[in-house]
Amino acid sequence: MATSKRSYRHFDNSEMRNMSTFRNSDIVSIRDLSKESIEQIMDLAERMIPYARGEKKTRVLEGRILANLFFEPSTRTRLSFESAMVRLGGEVLDVSYPLMTSVAKGETLADTIRMVESYADVIVLRHPHEGAARLAAHFSTKPVINGGDGAGQHPTQTILDLFTIRREKGKIEGMNVVMVGDLKYGRTAHSLAEALALFGAHLWLVAPQNLQMPKETIKEVERLGQKPKLASKLEEVIAEADVLYVTRIQRERFPDPSEYLKVAGSYRIDKSILREAKKDLIIMHPLPRVDEIAPEVDNTPHARYFQQAFNGVPVRMAILLLLLGVDVNEGF
Amino acid sequence: MKDFRVTPIRNGTVIDHIECGMALKVLRIIGVDGEKIHSTVSVLMHVPSKKAGWKDVVKVEDRELDPSEVDKIALISPRATINIIRDFNVAEKYKVRLPDVVRGIVRCGNPNCITNLSEPVEPEFVVECKDPPILRCIYCDRILENISDHII
Numbered sequence: 001m002a003t004s005k006r007s008y009r010h011f012d013n014s015e016m017r018n019m020s021t022f023r024n025s026d027i028v029s030i031r032d033l034s035k036e037s038i039e040q041i042m043d044l045a046e047r048m049i050p051y052a053r054g055e056k057k058t059r060v061l062e063g064r065i066l067a068n069l070f071f072e073p074s075t076r077t078r079l080s081f082e083s084a085m086v087r088l089g090g091e092v093l094d095v096s097y098p099l100m101t102s103v104a105k106g107e108t109l110a111d112t113i114r115m116v117e118s119y120a121d122v123i124v125l126r127h128p129h130e131g132a133a134r135l136a137a138h139f140s141t142k143p144v145i146n147g148g149d150g151a152g153q154h155p156t157q158t159i160l161d162l163f164t165i166r167r168e169k170g171k172i173e174g175m176n177v178v179m180v181g182d183l184k185y186g187r188t189a190h191s192l193a194e195a196l197a198l199f200g201a202h203l204w205l206v207a208p209q210n211l212q213m214p215k216e217t218i219k220e221v222e223r224l225g226q227k228p229k230l231a232s233k234l235e236e237v238i239a240e241a242d243v244l245y246v247t248r249i250q251r252e253r254f255p256d257p258s259e260y261l262k263v264a265g266s267y268r269i270d271k272s273i274l275r276e277a278k279k280d281l282i283i284m285h286p287l288p289r290v291d292e293i294a295p296e297v298d299n300t301p302h303a304r305y306f307q308q309a310f311n312g313v314p315v316r317m318a319i320l321l322l323l324l325g326v327d328v329n330e331g332f
Numbered sequence: 333m334k335d336f337r338v339t340p341i342r343n344g345t346v347i348d349h350i351e352c353g354m355a356l357k358v359l360r361i362i363g364v365d366g367e368k369i370h371s372t373v374s375v376l377m378h379v380p381s382k383k384a385g386w387k388d389v390v391k392v393e394d395r396e397l398d399p400s401e402v403d404k405i406a407l408i409s410p411r412a413t414i415n416i417i418r419d420f421n422v423a424e425k426y427k428v429r430l431p432d433v434v435r436g437i438v439r440c441g442n443p444n445c446i447t448n449l450s451e452p453v454e455p456e457f458v459v460e461c462k463d464p465p466i467l468r469c470i471y472c473d474r475i476l477e478n479i480s481d482h483i484i
């Protein structure tokens with residue numbers, strides 16, 4: 001018989017916000033998590049770093065199975081979850097590109113989830129439609145982790161972004177974070193902006209007018225007590241930045257290719273723009289870069305995007321341990 | 333002598349204090365499409381109202397509304413009142429009231445929301461504000477715009 005899942009009324013996050021344990025719950029949206037819960041994950045992730053690097057070994061999740069259910073291609077999210085599970089002694093069922101399988105025959109996501117949950121102890125879902133993870137959590141008795149749904153949420157990415165800032169800068173509160181690029185469609189930008197506001201960081205949002213952060217997100221940031229500043233030129237704000245969070249502007253968002261070239265070039269991070277930057281500025285990028293960060297930046301003390309990608313492993317190790325109910329006070 | 337624009341009804345429902353201009357949408361909600369209904373329906377549009385300046389009123393004879401219809405009316409006209417008439421008297425009178433969560437009565441306006449696919453779930457929204465109604469999809473988190481266009 002399936003273990004009954006801790007059930008959160010998904011229209012009321014107060015229960016999740018107040019809880020001290022994650023056992024058998026879902027991680028669908030960053031809004032489901034309180035500041036304290038996020039800190040709890042980050043604290044545990046800190047302890048997981050030597051295990052994530054392979055310097056220490058553990059088999060604490062031996063016999064447990066993670067299903068990586070990816071309806072969209074992803075490298076970082078999929079591999080970091082896989083690495084996290086394997087580093088903890090567990091195993092992974094890779095159900096990438098299910099278009100080749102039952103879904104191609106017309107199976108609903110609800111049915112796919114009910115099938116996959118009988119093979120695994122925890123499910124990571126990446127899906128092109130917004131709300132897919134909430135639906136999966138609704139149907140699954142096993143914990144569901146949102147690995148990104150459409151233009152919606154990608155909460156574990158947000159936590160690893162926060163974790164990276166905290167590790168690199170020592171704190172999040174009071175940091176000047178400049179987010180630049182496509183802030184309209186980038187799901188990581190939306191949830192990170194809200195989470196940064198929750199942690200008391202100051203936000204600068206730099207984007208072309210038609211790709212600026214959605215009003216709803218700005219409203220939520222303001223509700224959380226921050227007043228984001230909007231700009232269209234990176235040069236105007238780079239000197240203030242403690243953290244520069246770069247996202248890619250996608251060519252297909254622009255009907256006129258020449259308009260794309262104008263803005264894409266203006267947000268390219270290279271050594272010349274960094275002359276005005278603080279010495280301890282860190283640069284982050286959550287996605288595969290194309291040409292928005294010049295390779296010459298890789299060898300500067302500012303580059304943190306590869307460290308950021310690594311941080312996905314300890315953060316996801318922490319999440320898996322908490323959701324699978326491992327006593328994290330013992331054995332580490 | 334008082335001049336009645338519409339005569340009183342013996343049995344049925346009077347939906348009063350409908351937001352001005354919303355009467356036709358109320359008719360659609362209660363299923364008055366000219367064929368299914370077999371009783372008299374009176375519609376008053378843009379009539380004076382002491383409370384709101386102007387209002388619409390709909391009277392339906394021999395018909396009482398079900399709760400889902402009342403919730404739908406609350407979505408487009410949160411200050412409407414429902415008067416149940418029995419034998420020319422007001423037997424019940426109440427204001428429409430939106431619940432904290434609405435299920436299965438409006439569709440998410442986000443075309444990429446999973447609830448707009450063939451999944452076995454009812455669309456579900458948390459009511460963030462009741463007047464004016466602001467609904468947030470519990471699946472995709474989007475605020476629903478143009479609520480009246482998305483009533484199922």
